[in-house]
Amino acid sequence: MIDNVLWLFAMCLGLGSCVGLLAGLLGIGGGLLVVPALVWLLPQAGIESELVMHIALATSLASIVLTSGSSARNHIKLGNVDFTIVKSLAPGVIVGGLGGSAIAELVxxxxxxxxxxxxxxxxxxxxxxxxxxxxxxxxxxxxxTVCSGGVIGVVSSLAGIGGGSLTVPYLSWHGVEMRRAIGCASLSGALIAVAGMMGFIAAGIGDETLPAMSIGYVYFPALMGIVMTSMITTRYGAALVSRLPTMTLKKIFAVFLLFISAEMFLG
Structure with missing residues (x-):
C-alpha cells in the first residue's frame, strides 16, 4: 500500500512539472492534462475503478485552486483583473461549479x-x-451574465478544469480586452475550482471505499505531488513564451488533446 502511494506521488511530481510548464507557456488549465493522466495512474496505484474518475476530477480541481489562485494574485498585482466583471460572473460560476460536482455524482x-x-x-x-x-x-x-457563468461553471467542474478556455473567449467576444479577459478568467477559475472541489469533498465524505489520505474525493498524495512541482515550473513556462512558437505549440497540444478525447471516449 505504501509503495503504491509513494509511486503515485513520484509520478505526480513529474505530472506537475509538465502541467506547470504547459500552463505557463500556453496559458492553459492543468486539468486538461491532469484528469486523463490520473485516470491512467490511479488504477495502477490500487484505486478502485469506480472511484477513479471522481477522484481525478476532484484532485484536478483542488490543484487548480492553488495554481489559479497564484495566477490570479499576479494578475491582480498587474492590474489585469476587472472586479466588476468578476463580480457579475461570480454567482454563476460558483453555483455552476457546485452543480457540476453534483451532476458528476448522479451520472x-x-x-x-x-x-x-x-x-x-x-x-x-x-x-x-x-x-x-x-x-x-x-x-x-x-x-x-450569471447564467453564462453558470454554464461555464458546470462544464468546467465536470471536466475538472478552471474554465479559462471558456471564460477568455466569452469575455473577448463581449469586447473585453485580452489582457483583462485572461486576468478575470484566472480569478473566476479559482472560484470555479473552489466550488467544484468543495462539492466533490461533500459528495465523497462518508464513502468508506475511498483510499486513506482522502478528504471526500480529493486524494492528497496525488494533489501534493502535482502542486509541489507545478507551482515551480509555471514560471519557467512563462519565461519561454517569448522564445518558443507558442501558437504552434498550442495547436500541437490541441491535436494531442484530440487523441486523449478519442481514447477517453472509446476506452
Missing part, C-alpha cells in the same frame, strides 16, 4: 469519461481554430 460512472471526452474535444477544436474573437458588443445584463 453513471461509466458515462463520466465520455462526458469529459466530449468537453475536451470541443476545447481542442477551440484551440485549433484560435477562437479569440474581439467585438464591440457589451456584456449582457446581470441575469444573462
Amino acid at each position: 453513471p460512472t461509466a458515462l463520466l469519461p465520455k462526458i469529459f471526452a466530449v468537453i475536451v474535444l470541443l476545447l481542442a477544436l477551440q484551440m485549433l481554430v484560435s477562437m479569440r474573437i474581439s467585438s464591440l458588443r457589451q456584456l449582457p445584463g446581470p441575469m444573462a
